[in-house]
Amino acid sequence: MAVWRLGGHLGLRRCLGAGRILSVRWQSRGPQGVESGDGSKPPSKTPKVPKIYTKTGDKGFSSTFTGERRPKDDQVFEAVGTTDELAMELMEERGPLFAEELQKVQCMLQDVGSALATPRSSAREAHLKHTAFPEGAVLELEQWIDKYASQLPPLTAFILPSGGKSSAVLHLCRTVCRRAERRVVPLVQMGETDANVAKFLNRLSDYLFTLARYAALQEGIQEKIYQKP
Numbered sequence: 335m336a337v338w339r340l341g342g343h344l345g346l347r348r349c350l351g352a353g354r355i356l357s358v359r360w361q362s363r364g365p366q367g368v369e370s371g372d373g374s375k376p377p378s379k380t381p382k383v384p385k386i387y388t389k390t391g392d393k394g395f396s397s398t399f400t401g402e403r404r405p406k407d408d409q410v411f412e413a414v415g416t417t418d419e420l421a422m423e424l425m426e427e428r429g430p431l432f433a434e435e436l437q438k439v440q441c442m443l444q445d446v447g448s449a450l451a452t453p454r455s456s457a458r459e460a461h462l463k464h465t466a467f468p469e470g471a472v473l474e475l476e477q478w479i480d481k482y483a484s485q486l487p488p489l490t491a492f493i494l495p496s497g498g499k500s501s502a503v504l505h506l507c508r509t510v511c512r513r514a515e516r517r518v519v520p521l522v523q524m525g526e527t528d529a530n531v532a533k534f535l536n537r538l539s540d541y542l543f544t545l546a547r548y549a550a551l552q553e554g555i556q557e558k559i560y561q562k563p
Contacts, residue, residue: 399448399465400456410526413450413517417443417535420510427503431552432545435478439538442471446531450518453526467530475537482548492560497550504546511539 390396395403396411404410421443424436445467452465495505515535521527550557 398453398456399451400453400458400461402453402456409517409521410450410453413514413521413527414447416510416514416517417446417450420507420514423503423507423510427500427507427549431500431549439541442534445471446534449528449531450521453521455526467528467534469530469533472530472533472537475534475541479537479541479544482544486544486547486551493547494558494560495546496558497546497555498553500549500553501546501555504542504549508539508542508546511535511542515539 391406394406396406397403398410421440424440424443427436445465448465449467452461454462495502497505515532518527518532518535522529522532547557
């Protein structure tokens with residue numbers, strides 16, 4: 335079951351009755367198991383919770399937020415899956431130095447997934463309103479990059495992915511981010527998704543690179559410089 339985060343709300347695929355579940359009102363019950371205040375009413379039924387598995391993807395198709403059915407290897411799902419992979423990789427590096435920022439990045443990636451899962455060729459205005467990706471997320475990353483870059487020695491040569499565990503994990507996340515960007519760029523060029531999504535991933539890879547360098551500095555490990563063999 336795919337779950338998209340839509341502008342602060344959790345949207346279950348095709349809703350799956352989630353609205354009905356959330357609208358159930360729980361009231362106190364009397365000694366005989368009936369609602370207090372009216373002994374003539376039978377006890378209300380327990381709401382049916384949707385199952386994790388829906389079986390709707392068993393034939394290799396899945397739904398976008400717009401309700402369109404596409405093959406699971408479609409470019410849209412490739413992009414969504416790669417950003418999901420990136421969010422998972424970021425869990426490996428949630429140390430105290432960057433925990434708050436990286437958790438916020440994970441939330442931003444959920445918004446990226448929502449935007450990607452809303453292809454413009456089948457979206458209505460209401461869909462786009464819910465899943466628009468803000469440019470402010472790009473600007474915030476730039477502020478974070480500048481903050482860490484000001485504390486690092488200037489780059490005078492190519493550096494190799496190196497450093498301690500934190501730095502290595504962040505470099506790995508950077509490569510996954512670049513792959514996500516490569517999946518998203520064709521969708522932007524086709525007009526299927528917001529250009530801000532590609533800008534965000536481009537800036538995010540720069541942020542992860544800078545953060546990896548900063549982590550190495552904090553760990554007291556010297557960066558390895560590329561030398562022509």
